Amino acid sequence: MRRVVITGQGTINALGRNVADTLEAMREGRCAITDLEFQDVERLSIRIGAQIKDYEAEAWFNRQQISLYDRFTQFTLLAAREAIGQSGLSFSGDLAARAGVVLGTSGGGMNTLDENYRSVYEDGKNRVHPFVVPKLMNNAAASHVSMEWNLKGPSFTVATACASSNHAMGQAMLMIRSGMADVMITGGSEAMLCFGGIKAWEGLRVMSKDACRPFSANRNGMVQGEGAAVFVFEEYERARARGAEILAEVVGFAMTSDAADIVMPSKQGASRAISGAMQDARLNPEDICYINAHGTGTAANDKTECAAVADAFGHHADDLMISSTKSMHGHLIGGTGAVELLACIMALRDGVIAPTIGYEEPDPECALDVVPNVARSAKVDAVLSNAFAFGGLNAVLALRAA
């Protein structure tokens, strides 16, 4: 069977403008959640988020590009530039035809939607910019990556709410494994921090007004973030032959559907995805040292996720570490699994386990080692990354050290 390795990684998120800065922030347990700044924020009851502050699109893109790139596309392109740069790959001829891009996003061009709805509904304008549709469409980011780097193979966008990035990276891995492609650019992006984006979430009453405290007994909801992370997935023999630096191996993937409830998570569905990823990777539960949790900080997710881990791992659940980095970078919704994969790769490469910050009180329903507040050193050979979406769609990835 063809093996799949990671030969490049890139990001921009509220913790850092690149991978090095992001990992440093995770090691130090820094919190990027602050007061939100955008038009009409005073009309919201939720006013915090992990927003990328002092970001100037003009510093990175020209006027014509900005007229076509929504914020989520800009984040994607910046992350992809770092990842592809690290991989050392350039795409032409046969390789271009055998390379594609699969990205996750939930809201796509949410800022573009919000700005143009405001323009026609609130300001009463009868004309919008001609590029509204190509700017807001969910596949805009994937398409611009394909154009920028000449990727001519299988390319599309996956939208499964909070599991979008994990589903996308799972597809990328399966395509290389099956022989459909040799290199895949994958990951995800989200830019939902605008009036309409937060207003919609407020309605569900699951957002915290003060902090994201995953697994802590006094947790009171999720906090949104924004940004992107992008990876270069490459067929192992090819990467080895060209002497590429291998960051980690993607060894397993599983996806399941709860088929139960549109918002409430299910222990069984999550547990089946976790076990499925280990089986796909031919790993035993005892091989897994660290799990990057979905860990949203809602009452329902965290207790269900801990029960699912206990179910899938049995007694080994007490020996492994599980942390939620959402406490630092917020919940990037469709981009979250991608940013969280950075923490998984850091665990495998650097032996540093990112903490769950904001942890204040033990919860008997979350009685696992959640690496509270302070990063930890540990030698780690295999890890999992969980993502469980609204709609009951679960996607879990398994990675091994290179």
Added chain:
Amino acid sequence: MSDSIKDRVIAIIAEQAVLEPGDVHPEQTLDDLGIDSLGVVESIFAIEEAFDVSVPFNANDPASGDFDISSVAAIIAAVEGLVADQRTACA
């Protein structure tokens, strides 16, 4: 006026429960009426719209905040409190 708040709250809850208002009684809980977590959030939204109030409710911890949803009677009392506060605030 108090009766009318009671009737309007019961009508909102009855609609969520797909029952006639006459079949919703003050001592019942939302659970008794078959209203799930999404139904609770929708009921609160309907109450906010009907009475032009802001209901302090976080689905992560329904017991926190000052809005008691432990029974139909408790919800009616909580809404009466919010409406009274609103009048005071405007006076």
